[in-house]
Amino acid sequence: MKILVLNGPNLNMLGLREPEVYGAQSYADLEQFIQAAALDADCAVEIRQTNHEGVLVDWIQQAYGAFDGIIINPAAYTHTSVAILDALKAVSLPTVEVHLSDISRREAFRGHSYVSAACLQTVKGQGFDGYRQALLALRAHIMGMREANLQ
Ligand code: CA2
Numbered sequence: 001m002k003i004l005v006l007n008g009p010n011l012n013m014l015g016l017r018e019p020e021v022y023g024a025q026s027y028a029d030l031e032q033f034i035q036a037a038a039l040d041a042d043c044a045v046e047i048r049q050t051n052h053e054g055v056l057v058d059w060i061q062q063a064y065g066a067f068d069g070i071i072i073n074p075a076a077y078t079h080t081s082v083a084i085l086d087a088l089k090a091v092s093l094p095t096v097e098v099h100l101s102d103i104s105r106r107e108a109f110r111g112h113s114y115v116s117a118a119c120l121q122t123v124k125g126q127g128f129d130g131y132r133q134a135l136l137a138l139r140a141h142i143m144g145m146r147e148a149n150l151q
Helices: 027-040 053-063 075-079 082-091 129-150
Strands: 002-007 044-049 069-073 095-099 121-124
Touching: 002 027, 002 053, 002 129, 027 044, 027 129, 053 069, 053 082, 069 082, 069 129, 095 129, 121 129
Parallel strands: 002 044, 002 069, 069 095, 095 121
Antiparallel strands: none
């Protein structure tokens, strides 16, 4: 099972600023954590990060036919991007949204996610472990779909 993990703007700054919100570990630590979780779950993950909205849209489009599902932390674009929502709807791959922090308990503008409407579920406020939870939920969903198609 091949899963594309997409991380949006400024997540490459993890560990350098705001450790009280996002933790003290670095982006490289996050990549290692996700790779270890994927190994445990017997999934193959490709992890990418960009600061550019259009690049996220391109990567989502290119995932069609190449990956079984998507895990996405669109970072600030969560709260602004109809383009990312439309791309996720267009490819219609099973997708889980992740946020390190609990966006429902922060500033009001973080309370709304445009991308949620195209996602199976949103995992928030669980730190790095949210990516592991997202991976397990996505794997269960994809395996369920495969079984249903066999019947
Ligand atoms: O909680 C999350 O994962 C967010 O997606 C992170 C975004 C934020 O805009 C969302 O509202 C919630 C911000 C990512 C920026 O990460 C930083 C890391 C270190 C220092 C500064 C920002």
